[in-house]
Every structure is written in C-alpha cells, then in structure tokens.
Amino acid sequence: MRISQLAAATDIPVATIKYYLRENLLHEGVLTSATQARYDDSHVRRLKLIRALIGTAGLSVSAARAVLHGIENPPDSRHELLGIAHQAATRPAADDVEIAGAQSLLARWGWGAEACDRSTQAALVQALQGLSDAGFNPPEALLDRYAAAMRDIAEADVEGVPTDSPEATMQYVVLGTLLMEPVLLAMRRLAQQSASFRRFGGSGTPESAGPAS
Amino acid sequence: MRISQLAAATDIPVATIKYYLRENLLHEGVLTSATQARYDDSHVRRLKLIRALIGTAGLSVSAARAVLHGIENPPDSRHELLGIAHQAATRPAADDVEIAGAQSLLARWGWGAEACDRSTQAALVQALQGLSDAGFNPPEALLDRYAAAMRDIAEADVEGVPTDSPEATMQYVVLGTLLMEPVLLAMRRLAQQSASFRRFGGSGTPESAGPAS
Numbered sequence: 091m092r093i094s095q096l097a098a099a100t101d102i103p104v105a106t107i108k109y110y111l112r113e114n115l116l117h118e119g120v121l122t123s124a125t126q127a128r129y130d131d132s133h134v135r136r137l138k139l140i141r142a143l144i145g146t147a148g149l150s151v152s153a154a155r156a157v158l159h160g161i162e163n164p165p166d167s168r169h170e171l172l173g174i175a176h177q178a179a180t181r182p183a184a185d186d187v188e189i190a191g192a193q194s195l196l197a198r199w200g201w202g203a204e205a206c207d208r209s210t211q212a213a214l215v216q217a218l219q220g221l222s223d224a225g226f227n228p229p230e231a232l233l234d235r236y237a238a239a240m241r242d243i244a245e246a247d248v249e250g251v252p253t254d255s256p257e258a259t260m261q262y263v264v265l266g267t268l269l270m271e272p273v274l275l276a277m278r279r280l281a282q283q284s285a286s287f288r289r290f291g292g293s294g295t296p297e298s299a300g301p302a303s
Numbered sequence: 304m305r306i307s308q309l310a311a312a313t314d315i316p317v318a319t320i321k322y323y324l325r326e327n328l329l330h331e332g333v334l335t336s337a338t339q340a341r342y343d344d345s346h347v348r349r350l351k352l353i354r355a356l357i358g359t360a361g362l363s364v365s366a367a368r369a370v371l372h373g374i375e376n377p378p379d380s381r382h383e384l385l386g387i388a389h390q391a392a393t394r395p396a397a398d399d400v401e402i403a404g405a406q407s408l409l410a411r412w413g414w415g416a417e418a419c420d421r422s423t424q425a426a427l428v429q430a431l432q433g434l435s436d437a438g439f440n441p442p443e444a445l446l447d448r449y450a451a452a453m454r455d456i457a458e459a460d461v462e463g464v465p466t467d468s469p470e471a472t473m474q475y476v477v478l479g480t481l482l483m484e485p486v487l488l489a490m491r492r493l494a495q496q497s498a499s500f501r502r503f504g505g506s507g508t509p510e511s512a513g514p515a516s
Contacts, residue, residue: 142437168503176492192493201493205500210492217485224355226478235459236490239452244494246448248502265439267492272430274491275484277450279389279423280405280414281457282480287418289461290381
C-alpha cells in the first residue's frame with residue numbers, strides 16, 4: 091500500500107508517519123520510484139505499537155526507540171527484556187540519589203535487590219521522600235501491607251507475560267505496566283470509597299468513627 | 304511574626320505567600336499598620352499544608368481551595384469528607400462518559416456503586432478504554448486479582464484515617480491518596496522485577512520460560 095493508504099489504515103496522519111520514519115521508529119517501505127514507497131502489514135502493526143507506546147503510554151520518542159530496539163535485538167533472557175521495558179517507562183534516576191532506603195525495604199520484603207534496577211529503587215526512595223517532606227511518614231506496617239498486595243499484583247502480571255515472541259513480551263510488559271497504572275489507581279480510590287462507606291456510613295458520624303471534632 | 308519571618312519559617316518566598324493570600328488559600332494576618340500584618344503558627348501550619356497540596360501532591364489552586372474549604376466547613380460525615388478529598392484529586396469526568404462498565408465491575412467485586420463517586424468510576428472506564436485502544440484487553444480474572452489486592456490496600460488506608468479533626472482527616476486522605484500513588488507504582492515495578500527474576504532468571508532463558516522465538 092502507499093503511504094496515504096497506510097495513513098487511512100491506521101488513522102495516523104501522513105505527516106506523523108513521515109516523522110516516525112525520520113526518527114527511525116518505523117522501518118522504510120520498499121521504494122517503487124524516487125518519491126514513492128510501498129508499505130505492508132508489518133508497517134501497520136508497527137504503527138499501532140508506536141501509537142500505543144507514544145500516544146497511549148506517553149513514552150518519549152527516545153524511550154519508544156529503546157523499546158523497539160529491544161524488540162528487534164532481544165536480549166538473552168526474558169528478565170532482561172522486562173528490564174528494557176521498565177527502563178523505558180522509568181525516568182532515569184540522578185546518580186546522587188541514595189538508594190540504601192530502598193534496599194533495606196527490598197531485603198525486608200524478600201524481593202532481592204539484585205533483581206531490581208537502580209532507577210526503580212530510586213523512584214521508590216523519591217516517592218517516600220515526597221511523603222516525608224509533606225509530613226506524612228507511613229508506618230512500616232502499612233508499607234508491609236502495601237508490599238504484600240503489590241506482590242500479588244506483580245505475580246499476576248508476570249504470570250501473564252507471553253513468551254512466544256520478544257515483540258509480544260515487550261508490548262505486554264510496557265503496556266501492562268504503564269497503561270494498567272491508571273486502572274490500578276482508579277481501583278484503589280473506588281475501593282477506598284467503598285471501605286470508607288462501610289466504616290463511616292453515608293451520612294452522619296457513626297459512633298464507631300470516633301469523636302467528631 | 305512578620306511576612307518576612309513567615310517566609311523564613313516556611314522556606315516559601317514572600318511573593319508566593321502574597322499570592323496565596325490573594326487567592327484566599329491563606330487567611331489574612333492581623334493588621335499592625337496600613338501595610339504590615341502579624342502572622343502566627345496557624346499561618347505556618349496552613350502554608351505547610353498548601354505546599355503539600357500544591358507543590359507535592361500537584362493539586363491546582365482551585366482544587367486546593369476546595370480541600371481547604373472542606374477542612375473549614377467539614378461535612379457531617381467522614382465519608383463525605385473523604386469524598387471531597389477524592390474529588391479534589393480527580394479530574395472531573397465529562398458528562399458523556401458511560402460508567403455502566405464500572406458499575407458492573409463494582410457489583411462483581413461487591414464494592415457498592417452507591418459508595419463510589421461518578422468521576423472515579425469514569426476514571427476507571429477511561430483507563431480501561433486506554434488499554435483496549437492499545438489492543439490490550441485484560442482478562443476478567445486478572446482484574447479480579449487486582450481488585451482483591453486493591454481492597455487490601457484500601458482497607459489499610461481507611462483503617463489509618465485519623466478522626467480527631469477534619470484537618471487531620473483531610474490531610475491524611477489527600478496526601479495518603481495522591482502522594483502514596485508513586486510509592487505504590489514503584490513498589491509494583493520492583494515486585495515485578497523480583498517476580499520476573501524468579502520466573503525467568505537473571506540471564507539465559509530457563510526451560511520453564513517456554514520456547515524462545
């Protein structure tokens with residue numbers, strides 16, 4: 091198909107497709123003349139993946155390029171492939187972020203610091219620092235309950251990872267990590283509202299809610 | 304104290320404090336002359352809360368104002384107070400978002416749609432739509448496992464809500480909801496890396512990982 095047909099098939103403007111070609115996110119078509127090329131289903135599939143990575147998951151062009159590079163040059167292990175996906179989805183940590191706090195938590199939860207990349211550990215430290223700066227210091231027991239719940243979620247995530255192709259693995263990990271985040275956060279708020287309704291009732295302050303001020 | 308001392312005590316520039324005064328986020332001090340006012344510890348506490356809401360949690364000025372209004376005019380029930388906090392932290396849903404999909408999930412999980420606000424239900428629908436648009440349709444069983452984990456987290460969240468003052472409740476709910484989100488997301492990724500390491504090993508593709516492509 092021609093680029094105009096590719097645009098129609100994917101609902102992506104020709105100018106955007108040309109941009110992806112220039113940025114080496116999309117592979118070139120087969121030249122049929124000095125100014126025309128022919129594209130095929132592989133371009134349709136790749137464009138859908140690019141749109142999911144950049145448009146939906148919000149990756150930068152360079153992060154998307156790293157993911158696509160990982161798909162085309164898959165590392166030896168699935169674990170490393172997952173690492174590439176996570177790296178693309180995680181802002182790199184500044185070198186001077188002290189991650190000792192994350193390592194002691196990982197040790198307490200038995201998660202194995204050697205399995206976990208530095209940027210994600212730094213993200214945890216910085217997120218906890220943001221809480222602390224706001225005067226909010228969650229007790230260890232609360233973090234431990236969170237960790238148990240997150241372990242359940244991660245087990246489900248990793249069980250579902252397809253292993254039939256690096257492309258399928260990468261797409262699943264990047265989209266399943268990034269695009270599932272707003273789903274999980276919305277679920278948490280709905281669960282909170284449900285739990286709050288059970289604890290505090292719909293109106294009035296029930297006795298069980300403690301003294302009102 | 305004078306405004307310059309208030310700025311020093313809170314590490315917030317005088318110009319920013321004046322902006323918060325103009326926006327009615329911070330209450331006026333007691334005038335000591337035509338151009339000077341005296342501030343006290345209540346201003347320090349309020350400024351720390353404003354900074355946590357706007358600077359750390361990323362609320363807009365109008366969302367922060369709604370939270371502060373809720374603290375000063377607390378509704379009858381803690382559940383409604385939590386609703387104000389959630390509303391401030393949730394982008395309002397467009398009227399035309401169809402939330403039937405969220406309601407059937409809430410019914411399946413036994414969460415009680417009457418306890419849950421419309422905007423948060425719409426946020427769940429839109430997040431699931433984003434996944435679906437990317438060609439990623441999570442099986443019901445996966446969402447059910449997520450829901451069970453999120454229920455555990457929400458129970459822990461709501462158990463911890465202090466009930467001694469509306470201010471304490473609101474601060475806990477807004478910060479505990481918003482600022483804990485990056486903590487939870489970082490924990491999920493670390494748990495995934497840990498689970499991936501156990502499943503797929505550190506290098507090479509173990510037999511249990513299925514056929515490599």
